[in-house]
Amino acid sequence: MKKQFLFGLLSLLLIIAVVFGACAKPAPTTPTTPTTPTTPTPTPPPLKTLKFGAIIAMNNAQGLQTKKWYDLYAKLVNDAGGWQIGNDKYEIQMVIYDTQASATTAKDELTRLVLQDGCKFVFGSTGAAAVDTTITEPNKVMIWGNDFTNASSDPKVQYYYTTGNFFTNALQYRIERDVAEKGIKSYVSVKPDSQMGRFIDNILNASWKLAAPDVKNLGTVFVDPSTVDFGPVATKVMSFNPDLADLNYLGFIPNTVPQTYRALADVGFKGIIFPGIMSPNDLANIVTMAGKDIVEGGEVFSQDPIGYQKDPRMLSFIDAYIKEYGKLEQDATSTLNAMFVLEDAINATQSVDVEVIKQYLDNSKKPIRGVMGWTELFARPDLKNFRTICGGWSHPIQKITDGKLVNFATATLKDQYLFSIISGNKLVDTYKAYWLQYGYPKFPDEEKGENVLNFSDLGITGQD
Amino acid sequence: MSVGLFFQLLANGIMSGGMYALVASGLTLTLGVVKVFNFAQGDFLMLGAYLTFTIVVTLGLPYPIAILAALVSMAILGALIFLGIIRRALNFGFFNSLLITVLLVTVIEQGSLLTFAGQARAIPPVFPGAMSIGEVAFSRGKLLVIGSSIAVLVALYYFMKLKIGKAMLASAENSDVATLQGINAKQIFWMTMAVGCGLSGIGGAIIAPVYGAYTMMGTMVFSRALLVLMVGGMGSMSGALIAGFLIGIVESFAFQFVGYLNLVVILVLVGILMFFRPGGLLGKPMPVPGE
Numbered sequence: 001m002k003k004q005f006l007f008g009l010l011s012l013l014l015i016i017a018v019v020f021g022a023c024a025k026p027a028p029t030t031p032t033t034p035t036t037p038t039t040p041t042p043t044p045p046p047l048k049t050l051k052f053g054a055i056i057a058m059n060n061a062q063g064l065q066t067k068k069w070y071d072l073y074a075k076l077v078n079d080a081g082g083w084q085i086g087n088d089k090y091e092i093q094m095v096i097y098d099t100q101a102s103a104t105t106a107k108d109e110l111t112r113l114v115l116q117d118g119c120k121f122v123f124g125s126t127g128a129a130a131v132d133t134t135i136t137e138p139n140k141v142m143i144w145g146n147d148f149t150n151a152s153s154d155p156k157v158q159y160y161y162t163t164g165n166f167f168t169n170a171l172q173y174r175i176e177r178d179v180a181e182k183g184i185k186s187y188v189s190v191k192p193d194s195q196m197g198r199f200i201d202n203i204l205n206a207s208w209k210l211a212a213p214d215v216k217n218l219g220t221v222f223v224d225p226s227t228v229d230f231g232p233v234a235t236k237v238m239s240f241n242p243d244l245a246d247l248n249y250l251g252f253i254p255n256t257v258p259q260t261y262r263a264l265a266d267v268g269f270k271g272i273i274f275p276g277i278m279s280p281n282d283l284a285n286i287v288t289m290a291g292k293d294i295v296e297g298g299e300v301f302s303q304d305p306i307g308y309q310k311d312p313r314m315l316s317f318i319d320a321y322i323k324e325y326g327k328l329e330q331d332a333t334s335t336l337n338a339m340f341v342l343e344d345a346i347n348a349t350q351s352v353d354v355e356v357i358k359q360y361l362d363n364s365k366k367p368i369r370g371v372m373g374w375t376e377l378f379a380r381p382d383l384k385n386f387r388t389i390c391g392g393w394s395h396p397i398q399k400i401t402d403g404k405l406v407n408f409a410t411a412t413l414k415d416q417y418l419f420s421i422i423s424g425n426k427l428v429d430t431y432k433a434y435w436l437q438y439g440y441p442k443f444p445d446e447e448k449g450e451n452v453l454n455f456s457d458l459g460i461t462g463q464d
Numbered sequence: 465m466s467v468g469l470f471f472q473l474l475a476n477g478i479m480s481g482g483m484y485a486l487v488a489s490g491l492t493l494t495l496g497v498v499k500v501f502n503f504a505q506g507d508f509l510m511l512g513a514y515l516t517f518t519i520v521v522t523l524g525l526p527y528p529i530a531i532l533a534a535l536v537s538m539a540i541l542g543a544l545i546f547l548g549i550i551r552r553a554l555n556f557g558f559f560n561s562l563l564i565t566v567l568l569v570t571v572i573e574q575g576s577l578l579t580f581a582g583q584a585r586a587i588p589p590v591f592p593g594a595m596s597i598g599e600v601a602f603s604r605g606k607l608l609v610i611g612s613s614i615a616v617l618v619a620l621y622y623f624m625k626l627k628i629g630k631a632m633l634a635s636a637e638n639s640d641v642a643t644l645q646g647i648n649a650k651q652i653f654w655m656t657m658a659v660g661c662g663l664s665g666i667g668g669a670i671i672a673p674v675y676g677a678y679t680m681m682g683t684m685v686f687s688r689a690l691l692v693l694m695v696g697g698m699g700s701m702s703g704a705l706i707a708g709f710l711i712g713i714v715e716s717f718a719f720q721f722v723g724y725l726n727l728v729v730i731l732v733l734v735g736i737l738m739f740f741r742p743g744g745l746l747g748k749p750m751p752v753p754g755e
Contacts, residue, residue, distance in 0.1 A: 059573065059679060061582035193724035222724040228675070228684045229480035229712075231606070232719035232726075235472050239720070255584040255678045262674075266594045266603035267472070285586035285676060329581070 047082045050090040050352055052339075053119030055109045055126070057101035060254040061281070065332035069371075070094050070123070072317070072324055073339055086350045095119055099126075107131055114139050120354050123338055127196065133157050142354050144338035148196050148203075155385040159354070161361065163337040163375045167392025169423055170415035172207045172248060172276075174397060174452060175299045179272060180212030184243035187215060187274075190233065190260060192253050193222035200249045207423045208246075218242050223260075225253045234263035245269065248276030258285040265290035277301045279330050280405060292403045299408065302398040303330045305371050307407050314371050337370040337393055341377065344368050362387035367413055367444045374413045374444045381434035382427045392416040394447060412447040419453055428458055435460075465720075468599025473716045479606040481712025482613030483671050487685050488692035488704040489617060490663035496636040496699035497656040500550055500561045504568035506686025508538045508661045510576060512668025513677035517585040527590055531669045538665025539658040546657035551650075569683070576679045584678035605674040612670040617705050620663065624701065632656050636699060688715075694734055697747020706745060 054070055057063045074092040082089040095117050097109035106126035113119045114135050125132045125145030129152035136143045142159045145152055152160050189205065191197040201220050208215060218240040223233055237245050245264060251257045257275050264273060275282075278300040286295055302308070305318055306328065317336070322328050344366065345357045365388065367376045373394035379386050392413055399408040421427045440455070440463050455463035491505045512534035519530040545568065553560040591604035623629045631652050634642040639649045668677075675681065692711050696703030714733060718726035737744070 059577060059582070061584075064577060064582045224724050224727060226684045226687060226727075228483070228681065228688065229476070231476035231479060231603070232473070232716045235469070235476055235716075236720055236723070239469060254582070254680070255676065258584065258586065259675065266606070267601045268594060268596065281583050285584055288586035288588055289674075289676065291592070 045089070047091040048088050049093050050083065050085075051093045051095055051117065051119045051121075053113035053117060053122040054094060054096045055099050055106050055113065055122070055124040056096060057106075058098040059100050061279075061329065062254070062331040063098075063101075065329050066124075066335045067096055068321070068325055068329075069332060069335040070096060070339070072321055073336060075324070076317075076320055083346075085346055085352055090352070099124075103127060103131070107135070110135050110143075114141050120352075121342060129154075129157065129160055133160055136160065140354055142342075142358065144342070148199050150380075150383055153380040153383050153385050153390045155383065155387075157389075159358065161338070161341075161377065161389050161391070163341060163377070163391035164334065164393050165390050166380065167378055167390065167417050167420045169203060169207045170417075170419040170453070171301050171395075171397060171411040172204055173211045173419045173423065174409065174411055174415070175274060176208055176211035176215075178299060179244060179274065180215055182272070184212075184215055184272060186218050186240075186242045187244040187246050188218050188237050188240045188242040189220040189246045189248075190237060190250055191220055191222055192250060192256075193224050196252075197222065197249065203423070204246065204248055207419070210419075210423045215244075223250065223253075223256065227256075230256075230259045230263035231266065233260060234267045234269065237264065238267050238269055242271055244272040244274060246274045246276075248274060251275065251277040251282065255285075258282050258289060261286045261294055262289040265294050273298065275300055277303065278400075278405070279303060281329075281331075283400065283403070283405060287403050295400045295403070298400045300398050300400065300405065301411075302396040302405065302407065303333045303372060304396070304398065304405060304407070305333055308373075308396045308410075309371065311369055314369060317371055334370060334372040334393060334395070337368075337372070337375040337391070340370050341368045341375055341391075362389065364388050365439065365442050367442060369444075373410070374447065376413055376417075376441065376443075378417060378441060379434065379438065382430050386434070386438060392420065394444075410447065410450045412443070412451050414443040414447065414451050415453050417441065417443070418455070418457070422453070422458070432458070432460070466599065469720075471598070471600040473720055474713060475600055475602055477713030477716035478709055479603070479610055479712070480715065481709035482610045483667065483685060483708075484688045484692045484711055485705045485708025486613050486616060486667035486670070487664055487689040488696065488708055489620060489701055490660040490667075491686075491689055491693055492696070492699055492701060492704050493632070493663070494657055494660035495693075497632050498546070498550075498653045498660075499558060500546075500554070500657070501558075501565065502568075502657075502660065503562070503565040503686070504572055504682075505660070505664050506682030506684070506689065507569055507572040507576075508542065508664035508682070509668040509671075509685055510677065510679065510682030511541075511572065512538055512665035513587075513672040513675070513681065514576065514580065514585065514668075515665070516669045516672040517587050517677045520587050521585070527673070530672075531666060534665040534669035535662045538668075539662030541665075542661025543654045543658040545661075546654045550657070551653070573679055573683070580677075580679070582679060584676050586676045587673045589673045603674070609670055609674055613667070616663070616666055616670070617701075620659075620701065623659075628652075628655065632659075691730060691734055693744075695737060695744055697744030700744070700746040703744055703746035 056066050074094045077083050078091045082091050099106035099109055103126050113122055120141055122141055122143045129145055129147035132143055132145055136159055144161050148165055152162055189201055191201045205217055221236050247257055247260055345360045349356045349360050364377050367374045375391055375393040377388040377391050379388050380390050394411055394413040396407050397409045398405040421431050487509055494500050494502050515534050516530040519525045519533055520527055550561050550564055553564045589605045591608055594601045594603045631647045634647055635649050635652045643649045692704055692707045696707030714730055715726055718729040
């Protein structure tokens with residue numbers, strides 16, 4: 001009864017409002033001078049949507065920052081009015097799912113992106129190309145993955161691309177060379193106990209052999225990603241009595257590098273520690289937990305574009321990140337490398353058709369600028385894959401000086417490429433034959449003065 | 465294996481075992497009395513660690529205040545969560561309350577990720593550096609962890625001798641009979657939850673100067689605490705203490721000799737123990753939830 005009364009009252013009030021509105025006299029207007037009728041401005045056509053999917057493990061800083069970079073890219077494009085591709089203008093829609101570092105969840109999310117959301121371009125992966133491609137290949141979806149194994153460069157795989165994969169060893173090589181010159185005689189490798197950890201261990205040990213053949217590999221200590229206390233890890237490293245502990249790639253498991261440093265300090269390790277990747281936050285944590293002495297003089301892979309990046313467009317991205325999020329975090333500054341490579345392909349082809357873009361990418365010989373250095377796709381003739389599908393990227397090396405990371409040198413794109421070929425895998429002849437048939441890759445002129453390796457080191461003239 | 469290495473491995477094991485025992489004690493208390501399997505037990509440790517960072521580093525307050533704050537705030541949080549959510553879920557059965565705590569894990573961890581942007585935080589060590597006895601190196605920070613963990617567990621032992629502690633044990637034994645004896649079981653339940661979560665919170669504060677604070681630390685410690693629970697026996701505080709140190713020591717020795725397969729070694733040994741002593745070392749038979 002009460003409800004009916006209220007309904008009736010509301011209806012009556014609505015009717016009264018409409019009636020008053022209809023009956024209301026229009027406000028008097030000032031007469032205007034008649035003007036010449038103008039051609040009505042055509043309404044711009046609505047923007048089309050270009051969907052980019054991404055699967056990211058967002059239970060750590062790197063993942064959270066990766067999402068920020070993708071969101072920022074989409075925002076900047078959309079705020080500028082969209083992306084003109086061919087005859088259409090597109091707004092970017094990022095569809096990002098959190099994998100929580102679970103391979104099962106990652107596979108489910110990838111399936112969702114492809115089958116439910118209809119994404120034709122996906123960034124990130126389950127970590128295993130063998131899994132990703134069961135979803136992306138039949139659906140002809142282009143995926144920019146992070147599988148370091150050869151499965152991602154298998155010639156049978158048509159739509160899988162990586163921007164940081166096989167051709168990323170120059171950094172290690174440079175640092176190893178520096179370290180060998182300090183007179184070390186032995187090292188122990190500390191790596192995550194995972195498929196990628198073992199693969200990386202093989203690659204990096206090969207680079208040690210090339211850079212410092214007299215330095216003995218005493219063994220590898222594999223660390224379970226769920227390790228809480230690193231005391232046993234440090235004790236095991238100490239039991240080998242090495243001159244150096246190589247922690248390269250361990251940093252991909254959050255918080256492991258600072259914990260390992262602290263544990264090594266606790267057991268009195270006096271050798272050199274090579275951390276690989278170290279963010280300013282990691283360094284600050286190590287200094288807090290174990291003091292400055294243990295890190296002083298160490299050389300690390302830098303993810304800091306400040307003071308290194310000079311390109312105005314990339315600097316504008318950095319500024320935009322700082323403006324949007326308050327500060328530049330450095331755990332994921334290379335996130336947009338793949339995006340920029342894809343962007344170049346779309347701009348060059350003026351198409352969003354996967355096959356058209358694929359055709360362009362598979363034959364690209366073009367370094368692409370990123371927020372962190374340069375990226376380029378290369379072929380893998382050693383795997384009989386002559387399409388340019390596998391990436392390398394350049395970035396600075398930093399030295400720890402008085403507890404701070406200071407830019408020191410650059411691992412150039414050319415060094416990354418050439419070193420990865422030279423690094424003890426007997427690939428030089430294979431690549432020489434490939435270059436003769438398909439041509440030599442191009443490298444950024446900007447990095448010329450910083451190259452350590454050249455084609456002339458392989459007996460090839462006229463290509464440097 | 466040298467004598468020095470033997471004692472070093474033993475020291476490593478005792479140091480990590482103390483941490484496992486602390487978390488497992490809270491878990492076994494909550495499970496034994498309240499009949500709630502708190503999957504978020506480890507996350508209270510994580511919150512305690514981050515709170516310690518905030519108090520010591522951000523606010524610049526002394527470390528003992530952080531310990532007290534972690535204990536009290538996690539106890540209050542645990543009590544509120546019980547009173548607000550878990551108590552109602554218990555009305556619908558054991559598994560409902562279990563699912564609630566699983567959900568809590570997600571909420572707490574995501575909240576931590578949003579607040580701290582996934583960055584690990586280091587807290588200045590209370591006693592920096594290491595000391596050596598012969599060939600054995602002892603981290604001063606870890607010695608503090610051992611000492612503090614044992615102190616907390618001893619304090620817990622004497623707490624359980626108090627009237628309220630006895631009431632908790634009585635409720636764990638049989639809550640209906642305990643009620644008939646005049647014990648307010650409902651009050652005991654939220655108090656137990658508070659104590660359990662407070663234990664994890666203080667555990668986080670104790671280990672924070674050594675391990676720092678990071679989002680996934682709770683889950684990692686919890687996985688070890690589960691093993692401690694199985695080995696020590698559900699509902700046994702002294703079992704949790706013994707098992708914590710045992711698991712830590714086995715983990716340490718196993719890592720030295722089989723590396724990353726140490727967890728496999730632990731699981732095999734736990735399996736063998738379960739075969740001969742299904743209730744764990746000192747476990748007591750527990751009524752099946754719902755009966």
